[in-house]
Amino acid sequence: MDVFYASHFGHTERIARTLARLISQSGVPARARDLAADYPSEAEISSQDPCVLISPIRYGVHLAPARRLLRRIAPLTPHKPLFLFSVNLTARKAGKTSSVGNAYLRNWIRATGARPLLAEAIAGKLEYPRYNILDRTMIRLIMTITGGPADGKSVIDYTPWTHVAELAAQIAEAAKALSDNVAHAGDDSCAPGGGGPAMRDEQQEAKRAALEKCRTQGEKAYDDMYEAHSFSAARAAYSDAKEFFYEAIKLADELGASDEAEALRKRLEHIKAVFRRQFSG
Numbered sequence: 208m209d210v211f212y213a214s215h216f217g218h219t220e221r222i223a224r225t226l227a228r229l230i231s232q233s234g235v236p237a238r239a240r241d242l243a244a245d246y247p248s249e250a251e252i253s254s255q256d257p258c259v260l261i262s263p264i265r266y267g268v269h270l271a272p273a274r275r276l277l278r279r280i281a282p283l284t285p286h287k288p289l290f291l292f293s294v295n296l297t298a299r300k301a302g303k304t305s306s307v308g309n310a311y312l313r314n315w316i317r318a319t320g321a322r323p324l325l326a327e328a329i330a331g332k333l334e335y336p337r338y339n340i341l342d343r344t345m346i347r348l349i350m351t352i353t354g355g356p357a358d359g360k361s362v363i364d365y366t367p368w369t370h371v372a373e374l375a376a377q378i379a380e381a382a383k384a385l386s387d388n389v390a391h392a393g394d395d396s397c398a399p400g401g402g403g404p405a406m407r408d409e410q411q412e413a414k415r416a417a418l419e420k421c422r423t424q425g426e427k428a429y430d431d432m433y434e435a436h437s438f439s440a441a442r443a444a445y446s447d448a449k450e451f452f453y454e455a456i457k458l459a460d461e462l463g464a465s466d467e468a469e470a471l472r473k474r475l476e477h478i479k480a481v482f483r484r485q486f487s488g
């Protein structure tokens with residue numbers, strides 16, 4: 208199983224590597240993969256293999272390669288089993304680790320329409336000595352507001368490592384149950400040669416459903432762009448909207464729906480023009 212991660216200062220990488228090691232020890236081979244250096248291929252993304260995706264928060268948004276990957280995977284869930292984790296300092300507080308209680312995770316799921324099998328926020332690490340002057344000032348401000356150490360010197364690992372081990376065990380157990388199910392389903396439905404017409408119909412239907420989902424999520428991201436309270440949030444929503452529309456266009460082309468693909472292209476051009484007009488220059 209792939210444990211995809213993005214990491215700026217290396218703490219999320221440590222969590223990802225720990226998860227991969229413990230999942231492997233539970234009998235499900237797993238490896239940590241850095242999205243910045245080893246981004247998955249199209250075939251890997253669209254396979255129904257389960258995967259873990261984990262990213263830290265930086266100034267309110269998850270790191271770009273993780274956002275990019277979730278935009279692609281989200282329409283494929285829950286058929287593609289996903290275990291999703293957000294690493295942030297807010298999660299050090301009680302009630303802020305669930306997909307309901309943690310706003311970063313909640314918004315990420317809502318913005319992409321992902322349906323992960325498991326989603327949690329994990330408390331990250333505070334490391335003042337590694338921050339540049341601007342980052343240090345900002346984190347001190349955030350810590351002052353949220354009642355954390357604002358001394359500009361502290362190094363505190365808030366990650367609940369025992370819980371990380373529990374998560375690894377849960378993931379391994381779920382992955383085993385899924386592969387048992389697939390093995391049983393294969394007993395009667397896995398035709399040699401890539402499946403017959405029924406399978407092709409099913410794939411077409413799945414693509415059509417994914418297209419609709421991408422279109423809906425693209426429109427939602429476009430709405431979010433308008434409602435954003437900061438430029439970076441507007442830019443993140445714009446980038447989400449573009450990715451959803453690119454994906455919808457690709458799916459429409461694959462389905463041979465050329466009129467629909469053309470309409471989606473026009474809509475995307477409109478969104479780009481609005482962003483350029485309202486938010487840049």
Ligand SMILES: Cc1cc2nc3c(=O)[nH]c(=O)nc-3n(C[C@H](O)[C@H](O)[C@H](O)COP(=O)(O)O)c2cc1C
Binds near residue numbers: 264266332
């Ligand atoms: C510049 C910067 C901005 C951050 N912004 C946020 C934030 O908006 N909200 C939050 O809860 N945590 C924030 N964090 C905390 C990180 O998510 C946390 O330190 C995490 O462990 C970093 O993971 P990494 O080492 O993999 O990059 C920020 C950290 C840094 C350095």
